[in-house]
Amino acid sequence: MGFIAFSINLLEAPNFQNPEKTQFSQLNSNVSSSLNLRAIVMDASISGDSSPTRYKWRKVAYGGMQPGFDDNHTDDTFLEDMVMNANVVKRNMLKVMQDSVSISQYLCVVALVVLVWTYTLRSTLNENSLLLLDVSLLGSGFLILLLTEEMLSLNLLLHYVLNVSFFTTGLYVLAPIYQTLTRSISSDSIWAVTVSLLLLHLFLHDYSGSTIRAPGALKNPNLTSCISLNASIVASVFIASRLPSRLHVFAIMLFSLQVFLFAPLVTYCIRKYSSRLHLLFSFALMAVTLTFVYSLHRLLFVLLVGMLVFVNVVCPYWLIRIQEYKFEINGPWDEAKLCFDITD
Template sequence: MESRLSNNTSKTDHKWRKVAYGGMQPGFDDNHTDESFLEDMIMNANVVKRDLVKVVLDSISISQYLCIVALVVLVWAYTLRSTFSEGSLVLLDVILLGAGFFIVLLTSETISLNLLLNYFLKISFFITGLYVLSPIYHTLTRSISSDSIWALTASLIVLHLFLHSYSFSAIKAPGTLESLTFTSNISLNASIVASLLIASRLPSRLHVFAIMLFSLQVFLFAPLVSYCMRKYSFRLHVCFSLVLMSVTLFFVYRLHQLLFILLSSILIFVNLVCPYWLIRIQEYKFEINGPWDEAKLCFNITE
C-alpha cells in the first residue's frame, strides 16, 4: 500500500513532459505517453496535390527531348540514304549553331563579353579538333558488320534516353559551374558513341565531320537552349515544343508509317496517360506524422 501511494504521489508531483534528450522522468516509464500523444498526429502533411493541367504541361519537356532525339535519328537515316549532301549538312550545322547562340543571348541575363569570347574560343578548338579527327572516325568501324553497328547504335540511343536527366534543375545557367550526375555522364557518352558509329558508315570525311558536329551540337547544347527558352517564357517553350512535335511526326511519317505510330503512341503515353496516372495514384498516398517521428533539433545561434 505504501509503495502504491508513493508512486501515485510522485506522478502527481512530477508532470510528464515530452523531451528529446532528458533521460528517465521520475515516476514514469521510459515509453510512457499521456492522453495528448495522438492529438499531434498529422495526416498527409507533405503530400503535394498536383493539378492535371500543370503535370501535362511539365511533361511536354520530356516529349520535346524525345522529338529532338528523333530528329537526330532522322538526319542520320537521310544522310545514310545520301539524301543530305555534304554541303547541306554543313549549312545545317551553321544554322543550328547560330540559332542556338541567338536564343541563349536573347533569353539569358548573365552573358558578358568575356564569357562570349570564352565560348567562341572553346567552340573553335572543338570544331578544329573534330575536323582533324574526322579521318580516324571515318575508318573506325571498317572491320565491323553493319548489322552490329545498327543494333549497337539503337541500344545506345535507348540507353541515352533512359538515363538522360529530364529535370531542368540539372542544367546550370551560362557562366556557372555545371556538376553532372553519374547517370547523365553515361547518357551523354552513349549519345557520342552512337554518333561515332553512324559517322563511321558515311562515304566521305566531310560527311563524317558534318554529322558529328550536328550530333554533338544537339546532344550537348539542346538541353541548355531549351532551359533558356523555358526560363524566358513558358508559353514560348510550350509553343516551340508543340511545333517541334508536329514537325517530327511529319518527317517520321514520311520515313516509315510504323515508326510514326510508335512515336505517336509514346508521345500520347508521356503527355496524357502518365500525368493522369500520377494524379490517380495520389489518392492512395497515405502519410502519418506525429510525435513518434525522428526529432529535428533546431539550434538558435545568437551573436
C-alpha cells in the first residue's frame, strides 16, 4: 500500500509532467497574449486614443498649402505687422492755401482769354490791337524765361525763336481755313461746344507743371494734360471761325495758343525761381482779372470771386478737416511696391 501511494504522488507532481506538453502550453499562452495586445492597440487606434503629429504653421508667401491647414489659414501673429495711418500726411492750412494759388492763377488766365475773345467778337479789339498784344506777350514771356531759367543758353533761345517763327508762319497760312471751318454750324452750337471744351480744359489741366516742359525736365507730359491742351486749341479754333477777317483769325489764334501753350511754362518758371514772386504775380493777375470782369458784367464778377474764395479758402479748409476721418491700414496683405522708378 505504501508503494502504491508513493507512485501516485510521483505522477501528480509537476516535475514529472511531459516536457513537450509543457513547452507547447507556454507557447500557446504567449501567442494568445501577443494577439490580445495587438487587438488592444488596433482598437485604441480606431477609437482615436492616439493623437496624430501636428505641424506648425509658417507664414510663407509662395509655399503652397501646408499640411493640416487651409489655404487661407492665419494664426494669431497675422495682425502683428498691421500699421494704421502710416502714409497719412499732416497738412498745414497755410501751405495748402499757398499750393491752391496755382489753380486760382490759371483760372484767371483762362478768364482773361475769354475776356479777349468777348471783346474781339464785339469788335472792341481790332486786329492791330490784338497783334500788339501778341507781340507784348511773346516778348515778356521770353524775358521771364531769360531771367528765371538757369539752364537757358543762347543756342536754346535761338531754337525757341526758330520754332516760334515756324509756328507763326503756319498759323498765318492756315488762317483762311480756320475762318471758314465752321461756317455751316450755328453760333449757338459753337458757344456751347466752346464752353464745354474750356471746362474740359480746366478739369484736365496739369496745375503742377506745364505741358511744354522746361529745359532739364525729366518727366514727359501725361495724357490728361495733352487732352486738356487739345481741348483749348479746338475751342480757340471755334472762336476764330466767327471772326470777320483773316488777320483777326490769325491774331486771335496766335494770342490763344501763346496763352495756352506758353503761359503754364512761364508761371512754372516763376514758381520754381521764387515762391514769393509767384505769389505776387498771382495776386496781381487776380486783381487785373477781377477788374476787367467787373467792367464786363457784375454777375460774372461775383461768380469769379466766389470761385476764387472756394478754391483758395474753402477747399483747403475742407481738405484739412477730412484728414481727421482718414483711416488707412497697411500690413503683410498689401501688394509689393517698387522702391525704384522704371524708365524707358
